[in-house]
Amino acid sequence: MKGSELARRMRPLLESVVTILLGLLAGALFMIVFGYNPVNAYQALFKGAFGSMSDVLETLAFATPLMLTAITFAIGVKTGLFNIGAEGQVYMGAIGATAIAGKMALPPGLHVAAATIVGMLMGVLWALPPALLKIWRGVHEVISTIMFNWIAFHLSMYIAIYYLAEPGRAERTVPAMPTARYPILMEGTSLTAVIFVVLAFCVGVYIYLWGTRAGYELRLAGENPDAARYAGVSSNRALLLSFLIGGLAAGLAGASQVIGRPPSWSLYATLGNVAGFGFDGLGVALIGRNHPIGGIFAAILFGALQHGGRYMEYHAGVCSELVRAINGLIVIALSVPEIWAIVRRRLKR
Amino acid sequence: MKTLFRLKAMKWFWPLVAVALTALIVYGIEKAGLRPISLLEAGLLAMTPLVLTAVGECINEKAGVVNVGLEGILLITAVTGVWGAEFFGNGVMGLLVGTVAGALIGLLFGLVSVYGRADQVVAGMGINLFALGLVPYLLMAIWAFPGIHLFERKLMVRPIYTFFGRLSPVTIVAVAIVILAHILLHKTVLGFRIKAVGEKPEAADVAGVRIDLLRIFTCTLGGALCGLGGAFMPLAWFGGIVKEISAGRGFIALACVVFSGLEPLLAFAAAFIFGFAEGFAYSVAVTPGVKEAIPFYVVNMIPYIITLLVVTLVIGRRRFPAASGQPYARE
Numbered sequence: 139m140k141g142s143e144l145a146r147r148m149r150p151l152l153e154s155v156v157t158i159l160l161g162l163l164a165g166a167l168f169m170i171v172f173g174y175n176p177v178n179a180y181q182a183l184f185k186g187a188f189g190s191m192s193d194v195l196e197t198l199a200f201a202t203p204l205m206l207t208a209i210t211f212a213i214g215v216k217t218g219l220f221n222i223g224a225e226g227q228v229y230m231g232a233i234g235a236t237a238i239a240g241k242m243a244l245p246p247g248l249h250v251a252a253a254t255i256v257g258m259l260m261g262v263l264w265a266l267p268p269a270l271l272k273i274w275r276g277v278h279e280v281i282s283t284i285m286f287n288w289i290a291f292h293l294s295m296y297i298a299i300y301y302l303a304e305p306g307r308a309e310r311t312v313p314a315m316p317t318a319r320y321p322i323l324m325e326g327t328s329l330t331a332v333i334f335v336v337l338a339f340c341v342g343v344y345i346y347l348w349g350t351r352a353g354y355e356l357r358l359a360g361e362n363p364d365a366a367r368y369a370g371v372s373s374n375r376a377l378l379l380s381f382l383i384g385g386l387a388a389g390l391a392g393a394s395q396v397i398g399r400p401p402s403w404s405l406y407a408t409l410g411n412v413a414g415f416g417f418d419g420l421g422v423a424l425i426g427r428n429h430p431i432g433g434i435f436a437a438i439l440f441g442a443l444q445h446g447g448r449y450m451e452y453h454a455g456v457c458s459e460l461v462r463a464i465n466g467l468i469v470i471a472l473s474v475p476e477i478w479a480i481v482r483r484r485l486k487r
Numbered sequence: 488m489k490t491l492f493r494l495k496a497m498k499w500f501w502p503l504v505a506v507a508l509t510a511l512i513v514y515g516i517e518k519a520g521l522r523p524i525s526l527l528e529a530g531l532l533a534m535t536p537l538v539l540t541a542v543g544e545c546i547n548e549k550a551g552v553v554n555v556g557l558e559g560i561l562l563i564t565a566v567t568g569v570w571g572a573e574f575f576g577n578g579v580m581g582l583l584v585g586t587v588a589g590a591l592i593g594l595l596f597g598l599v600s601v602y603g604r605a606d607q608v609v610a611g612m613g614i615n616l617f618a619l620g621l622v623p624y625l626l627m628a629i630w631a632f633p634g635i636h637l638f639e640r641k642l643m644v645r646p647i648y649t650f651f652g653r654l655s656p657v658t659i660v661a662v663a664i665v666i667l668a669h670i671l672l673h674k675t676v677l678g679f680r681i682k683a684v685g686e687k688p689e690a691a692d693v694a695g696v697r698i699d700l701l702r703i704f705t706c707t708l709g710g711a712l713c714g715l716g717g718a719f720m721p722l723a724w725f726g727g728i729v730k731e732i733s734a735g736r737g738f739i740a741l742a743c744v745v746f747s748g749l750e751p752l753l754a755f756a757a758a759f760i761f762g763f764a765e766g767f768a769y770s771v772a773v774t775p776g777v778k779e780a781i782p783f784y785v786v787n788m789i790p791y792i793i794t795l796l797v798v799t800l801v802i803g804r805r806r807f808p809a810a811s812g813q814p815y816a817r818e
Contacts, residue, residue: 168621172628220608275799280555280608281745282798284738285791296784417616424609457627462620466559470613474603 150427153472158425158439161468165460179454186449187442195329199399201434201441202333203228203412205340206391207419208426208433210384214279215428216347217380218360223268223283224388225416226290227261231392232412233294234260236302236405239314239397249317253397254335254390261389262382264290269381273374287416291409298407313403320398332398337434339390343383344430356380391415414462418444421465424472440465505797506756509763526763526770528652532724533769534762536561536716538661540740541747541754542668543712549672549749550705551685551810552600553607554593556614558737560710561717563618564589565732566625568718569638578644582657582718589714590707597706601699604814615737623730637727644723655723657715664712668751681705685808688815698815713737735791742794746801749808757797764793 166176187197207224214221235257238244244252268286271277302311320330347353359366359376366373395412396405405412422440426432443465447458540557547554564585571584596614599605623634630636646653672678683691684698692698716736721728739761747753768789771781 168624174628220612222612271795271799277795277798278745281738281742282795284735285742285795288735288791289788292784292787296782299784300782414619417619420612421616457624457633459620459623459627463617463624464620466613466615466617466620468613469616470599470605470610473605473607473609473613474599475605 154425154427154436157468157471160471161464164467165464168460168463169456174454174456179450179456182453183443183446183450185446186453187446189449192324192327193445195324195327197442197445198333198438199327199329199441200444201437202329202336202398203391203394203415204419204422204437204440205336205434206387206394207415208423208437209340209343209387209419209430210416211420211423212426212428212430212433213343213347213356213380213384213387215423216357216360217376218363219272219377219380220280221265221268221283221381221384222280222416222420223265223286223381224384224391224419225414226283226287227264227385227388228392228395228412228415229290229294229409230264231257231261231389232396232405232409233297233302233392234258234389235393235396236298236311236314239318240302240312240404243315244317246317249315250320250397253314253318254393257393257396258386258389261387261392262385265381265385265388269378272381273377294405295407295409298405298409302405303407304404309407310402311405311407314397318397319403320394322400328400330398330400332394336390336394339387340430340434343387346383347430352379388416391419418462418465421469424469503756505760509760512763512767525652526766528654528766529769530759530763530766531654531658532762533765534758535655535658535661535724536719536736537740537743537758537761538665538755539716539719540713540737541743541758542661542665542751543709544740544744545747545749545751545754546668546672546681547705547709548744548811549685549808550681550702551688551808551813551815552597552702552706553611553812554596554614554706554709555608555611555741556592556596556618556737557611557713557740558733558735559611559614559616559618560589560592560713561720561733561737562622562730563592564714564717565720565728566622566629568714569636569642569721569728570625570629571718572642572722573638576642578642578722581642581722582644582715585718585722586711586714589717590711593710593713594703594707596710597703600706600814601702604816607812607814626728626730634730635727638721640726642722643726644719646723655719657719657723660715662755665751665755672751682808684815685810688810688813692815702815713740716740739790739794742798745798760797761790761794765790 162180169176169179186193188194207228210224210227211221235253238256239249239253264286268279268282271282272279298311304310304312320332323329323331347357355366355371356376356379358369359371359373363373392412396403402411418440422436423433425439426436443461444458447461450456451458540561544554544557567588568581568585572578572581575581592614596610599610600607626636627633644655644657646655672681680691680696680701683694684696684701688698717733720732725732743754743757743761746757768786772783772786
């Protein structure tokens, strides 16, 4: 009895691991097709990701924003939403943090906090319209969040170039002032103390969802809308909260890349240092089973793929973007419940 | 009978007003001479991939399958289309290669959603994520250049000179496909079967319709049309490829589908409006005098803002097939 209970609890983990392996295998096929050596590439990737202490810290630095964007998607799923607006909310969060950190002089301590909070609020600001459109007009969140992502893309480039650019250096915004920077944890790496804020946020979301009445109602509204309505839970309130917490998370992710990520300490005018986190977070959330704590581990895995991917690009010549393609394949595999039924049937025989 | 007629008229009234207004604006701007590049030409170019993608998705959603991976299919087929054009030394062959690649992805999506009983939104989003990584990877792996590839001008599919100005032959094909899709859905047995499978799969099953094959067919068809649209972008429009070439068009096409309530003719109307919004944005962006006053970035937001506005205003009047997004299993 106890053994089967354990097996039941471990099954999602096993499914995630098997799917990741399948994704890596498919990635190897893509390498072979274009004449790369997958063994060399994956060796380089692994060595790059975990080869030394500083590599491990670098992997964690890559994982930090993904833990947050995974929450944005996961908390949406918990309320029955498909919220893919993290991408745009990350941009806006980065803009908010840059404006405070680069343009305003504040006392140390307060400055970091202010930049972080304004970044998070900008994320919320960008999450609000799709939530209201959904509640008032029933606009599907896939369309509205994607449109807001693209508007945010052009808007934040506009703000970055017209209002926040560093004089004489057109490629990036003004850097965060030293008072607005999170301290670096180890010289030579880009992991800063912002990771503790992020981990605290993830644990906070976990406690909120599973430890409070409001969090329970939020999950109920997603899992069983009829029961929720019968119990007097306002589904609109749950939906709004889910969007807003997602916005907080994504805004923090954007801020963390400006005030918590050396060496640039600023936003690139092309948004290159914040682009893609929102969509990567979707895969991370699914691998982490839409759970804030599972998301932490999935984010570390994906951070390893990204950091190791750069090493792989350098040593094996394989474009690191392949890692993103593997992420997509993993998501497709995870969308299929029948794979697991088929696998189990085969195993039982 | 009277209420039925009114319902039908309601469905067509506002879209037709919107199209008439757009046409009037286009005519006015052309007359005023505000045109460094012809607004009509720019609009028809921008419209074409949207029409193709949206019409395919209309048929697909009629059969009860929702594919949100259109953006990804557009991206991948843009690259494969250029690859095909260079491989065969011919732009039209490139369009064909793109179409076939799109059909293959559509087929895979169909297999995954029908036999795998996948969560279609997650699977479709997986296609988008896959494309987001695969396209820059392919650009590096095939042409060894990061993020962008320009090909020889002679591989472009040449426009035809007509009364409307320069017109791509693909645009004409796209309009023909709209009409064919309308006939398919409303006048043929296959069309009725598609609708039955989307509305009441149990009944269709009892009547002997192969739901699995029909849905896989519509997915493949939708993917093929989307693939033609994807290959169109570099080969008949931009003359090159960047890793963000689709720029949200897959989702704007989804908005067209929502707008249309799954009517190919109305999807065409929506694509016309969105296409002209984009054409208008391009024309404005390069007009001397305006160029300096309004930043390029602000102009770039116009298509997305219009999409949001249209979807917000029109939604709620639309009804979608009962079995939309649901995998079918016999009891």
